Each structure stands twice: as C-alpha cells, then as structure tokens.
Amino acid sequence: MLKHQSHHFATYGEMTTIHVGSKLWVLLNSNRVAEEIYNKRGKITNGRPSYPILGDLISQNRRSILLPQEKWSQQRRLMHQLLGGTALVTYQEYQNEESLRLLASYSKDPAGWYRHHLHYSSAVIHRIAFGERPREFDENLQGVAKAQEIFLLNAPPYNLLDSFPELAKLPKWLQFWRKRYQALGKKTDDWYGRYWDPIHHAIKSETAPDSFAQRLISDKTALENKNIDPKWLSMVLVEAGSDTTRLTLNIFALAASLHRDKYLEARAEIDAVCGNNAERLSTFADEVKMPYTLAFIKELLRWRPIFTWTPEHTLTEDLKFEGYSFPKGTHFVLNHAALCKDISAFDDANAFKPERWLDGHQSDLTHGLWQLGGGRRVCVGYRVAQKSLFINMSRLIYCFDYEAREAFDSSDIKHFELDEPFPITPKIRSLAHAKLLERVFENLSDLN
Numbered sequence: 001m002l003k004h005q006s007h008h009f010a011t012y013g014e015m016t017t018i019h020v021g022s023k024l025w026v027l028l029n030s031n032r033v034a035e036e037i038y039n040k041r042g043k044i045t046n047g048r049p050s051y052p053i054l055g056d057l058i059s060q061n062r063r064s065i066l067l068p069q070e071k072w073s074q075q076r077r078l079m080h081q082l083l084g085g086t087a088l089v090t091y092q093e094y095q096n097e098e099s100l101r102l103l104a105s106y107s108k109d110p111a112g113w114y115r116h117h118l119h120y121s122s123a124v125i126h127r128i129a130f131g132e133r134p135r136e137f138d139e140n141l142q143g144v145a146k147a148q149e150i151f152l153l154n155a156p157p158y159n160l161l162d163s164f165p166e167l168a169k170l171p172k173w174l175q176f177w178r179k180r181y182q183a184l185g186k187k188t189d190d191w192y193g194r195y196w197d198p199i200h201h202a203i204k205s206e207t208a209p210d211s212f213a214q215r216l217i218s219d220k221t222a223l224e225n226k227n228i229d230p231k232w233l234s235m236v237l238v239e240a241g242s243d244t245t246r247l248t249l250n251i252f253a254l255a256a257s258l259h260r261d262k263y264l265e266a267r268a269e270i271d272a273v274c275g276n277n278a279e280r281l282s283t284f285a286d287e288v289k290m291p292y293t294l295a296f297i298k299e300l301l302r303w304r305p306i307f308t309w310t311p312e313h314t315l316t317e318d319l320k321f322e323g324y325s326f327p328k329g330t331h332f333v334l335n336h337a338a339l340c341k342d343i344s345a346f347d348d349a350n351a352f353k354p355e356r357w358l359d360g361h362q363s364d365l366t367h368g369l370w371q372l373g374g375g376r377r378v379c380v381g382y383r384v385a386q387k388s389l390f391i392n393m394s395r396l397i398y399c400f401d402y403e404a405r406e407a408f409d410s411s412d413i414k415h416f417e418l419d420e421p422f423p424i425t426p427k428i429r430s431l432a433h434a435k436l437l438e439r440v441f442e443n444l445s446d447l448n
C-alpha cells in the first residue's frame, strides 16, 4: 500500500511523517527538501536502519546496499575504485560491443526487442563483474535471478517485520518467522555460490580475464577485511546493475512510440552529427554534441520512474531543519512518485519534455533527478549506467522507429516481467540504415 500510494502523501506538504511499526519515516516529497536532506546534509543522513529480515537473515549481513555506515563505507570505497577512473574506459569497450550486438538482434528479430534489452544489460554487467559474457540462461543464472526476486519482494517497505526491528531481540525460539527467512538467506548464498565458484576458481588459477572480481580478489587489503565478501560484493553488483538498465531501455521504447515529436527532435540532433543519410553510428565521443539526446535520457527516468521507493537514509545524529527537530534514527525516504511530478521543480510535470533538462547538467543523471538515489549512498554505477543508456539510445534513435501494434494503456505496463511489457514493434528507419548496420556487422567477427 505504502509503495503504491506514496504520491498521495505529497498532498500533506514537502515532508510527510509516517509511523509504521516502531519506525519513524519522513517522506521527502519535493526536490528542494531532498536536496537539503540527502545532499547538503549527507554527512549525517547516510545511515541505514536495521533490517532484521532483509539484511540480517536474507542477506546474511553481506549486501552492501543495506549495511550500516561503518560496515558499508569500506565496501563502497572499493566499489568506487573498481567502477571509476580508467576502468570506465574498458567498460566503454564492452558497452560499444554489446550495443552493436543489440542492434544486430534488433535487425534480425525486431519482435524480441525487450529480450535484446535484457541481454544487453546482463552482458555488460557480467563483463564488468567477471570479464566475460554471461553463460546461457542456465540453472545457475536462474538461481541468481531468483535471489534478486526474493530481495525485491522483501525490500522496504514490503516486509512488515522489518518495521518492528525490536522483534529481533525476542528469544530466537519465539521468532517463528526466523527459520523461513534464514532458509532464504541460505538459498541466496548457495545460488550465488554456484555461480561464483567457477569464476573464483579461474581467478585463483590465474586463468580469468581482468574484471571487477579479479581485481577484488587480488586486493590483499580488501580480502583481509573480514567485512568484505568478494562473492556477495560481485553478485550484488550484477544484481544492481542489470535490471535497472533493462527497465530504462524499455521505458525508452515506450517514449519512442508515444512521443514521436520528441523522438524526431533527438534524431535531428544525431543526424546533424552522424549524417542524415546513414553515414555512421554514434560513438561515446559524440556525447558532448548531443545535449538533447542526453536530456531525453534524463526525462525518461523522471517521466516513468523505475523506482517508487528506495532504501531509507537514516539520521546518524539529531538534526534541526527549518523549525523541525528530527531525532537520530529518523529514516528519510525519497518519495519518487512525488519527486518526479514535483510541480515546483518541473512545469507541466506530466508531459514528456526532454528540453527541461537542458541546463548544462544533462549528462549527469544525478543532478536534479533522484532515481539513482542521492547523497553519499548515490548509485555507485551511475556513470556506467549513463554511458550504456547514451550509446544504445543514440544508435537506436538513429536507426529504428517504434510503432504500437495496437492501442494500450501506457500507465499500466508490465514493468517488472520479462515478457513484452507493451505491444510495440521497432522497424528499421530506411534501406540506407539497414545497409549501414550490415557494413558495421561485417567488420565484427562474432556477433552471436
């Protein structure tokens, strides 16, 4: 209920206080207060509540995203190092290649467009995490998908037991739910293990390619730290980085079919750089010449947010803010439904208007947009995400058109399912664009 009705809470003002169980939540309903609390006061608003079910039992206290500050900060530093700097350049090679594969799949099998989004997203994150493309969708990969499903089904605010953290202090024999969630934690660890063990073995025997996991295992200081489990850290990266990209690509296809005028505006910009008769595909170097396309990407995440609720940021000290006193332990939640439609920040908030983001910050997905979180816990992969979205969308806009096969309710799409979320079909833009793609594919030895 909370997750789906959260936009109504915005009618009470910029912040809404709610008590669920023994938790005090303050929903942040406006971009202004989100900026004040998450970003400007990030030093004291980057804690996490205790999650006895999701954190302690299901995640065995090893999912970085849920950890309290002391345990989280070392893992975060490592993720930051391994996902930034020169590594980003290597990742761009993966992103370029996988994006060409995506275009090839679109050309061969346009009806499977949503599957191609899935394959792109998981291929890139697997190459980043493990240095290789994922194996077929085998039993082990299915296990990882199940682990993610269990996580999402119990993520805040879904599991009510996590709203009563004191229950974890009861004698264990009185916690009748404990066994069930402990078993889910064990299953998650086993599923991760089955996927991870061969990769770990290859790293140990020095036959594995360079990757996030390989560098993690080679980092002695990281390994000596008892709080860091390379298996969980790598698997969580895969979990966090793949579905988010897939869903954003799906929203892109939705906007492409519903907002053709804006789509054509982005295409005109890309044509001006890459040629209006299918001369070449865009590259990462073109990004600076394509501000509207970058703005288009940001608008997708605002127009149809993929998250309505992201994990709370908890106050680590008492806070006085604009006449209110918030005690240490208050949980601040980004109310995404309200933030994305905040009329004090966005005029005509229900309309799809990429141009609203043309403010010099269009390449920064975290500037003025909260879908990637904020403050010190902001998504650690947001630069990788932005590059993936740019390279795919600039090429898809250049080469394909999207048409609805029948009328559908665009506010009721099957967002989280792996099937086709809405009935559309991409079509190659012209013969010249088909030929351009053929020429590009000819130069690539293995596009399967």
Ligand code: HEM
Residues within 6 Å of the ligand: 064, 065, 066, 076, 079, 083, 125, 128, 236, 237, 240, 241, 242, 244, 245, 248, 306, 307, 310, 311, 371, 372, 373, 374, 377, 378, 379, 380, 381, 382, 384, 385
């Ligand atoms: C459009 C795509 C994406 C969206 C919307 C998104 C959103 C988010 C959000 C909301 C959080 C939680 C922030 C918080 O706690 O306040 C997060 C965390 C995280 N994201 Fe992303 N993300 C995206 C793509 C990616 C990618 C591509 C990667 C990997 C390369 C990634 C890796 C992570 C990781 C590892 C965390 C946990 C960080 C931590 O423990 O501190 N994300 N993301």
